[in-house]
Amino acid sequence: MRIQRAITLGAALTALLTVSGCGSDSATENLPSAGDMAAIEKFVNQYTGCQGLELDPEDEDEESTGKEWGIKERAECESGDGDDIVLLSIDNMQQFQNKTKEVSAEANDLAYLIGQDFALRPEDGDAVQALKPAGLLLFTCDKDFKVPSGYKNEKAMAEGCLMTDYIPS
Numbered sequence: 001m002r003i004q005r006a007i008t009l010g011a012a013l014t015a016l017l018t019v020s021g022c023g024s025d026s027a028t029e030n031l032p033s034a035g036d037m038a039a040i041e042k043f044v045n046q047y048t049g050c051q052g053l054e055l056d057p058e059d060e061d062e063e064s065t066g067k068e069w070g071i072k073e074r075a076e077c078e079s080g081d082g083d084d085i086v087l088l089s090i091d092n093m094q095q096f097q098n099k100t101k102e103v104s105a106e107a108n109d110l111a112y113l114i115g116q117d118f119a120l121r122p123e124d125g126d127a128v129q130a131l132k133p134a135g136l137l138l139f140t141c142d143k144d145f146k147v148p149s150g151y152k153n154e155k156a157m158a159e160g161c162l163m164t165d166y167i168p169s
Helices: 002-020 037-045 093-104 125-130
Strands: 051-055 071-078 084-090 111-114 118-122 137-140 162-164
Touching (some): 037 051, 037 084, 037 118, 084 093, 118 125
Antiparallel strands (some): 051 071, 084 118, 111 137, 137 162
């Protein structure tokens, strides 16, 4: 009887350890998460201002909501310095990164600060610097972008792109 319990317990522990070890290897899994636009706005307000939030489903020169970009909702607000910050609620990060890569091939300067399920595109360097301690990663497909040693340099979902905690000044 004890042997049977020991075998059952051993099998249960093995199964538990196997299941708990089967997480995603995604570099985004430990990043901040925000389930909706209100949560993204609140997150941004912890680090820099986000006043005058307005839904803006698309920008003809940049990203837009829908399946093509994998964006659920798009909004803009102003930082404490009055500069725009684009807030994106992402429902398909793979699609978002792939589309960013495609667009970046034409405009090599497109980069985002990303969390698990959202992305930010501050228009001003001061807002970017204020968001540095937020725990987001810089997502870029710029093949000339160099990450100094000591910083994360993770493969992104989109081939040829990267995610890093190095955010240039």
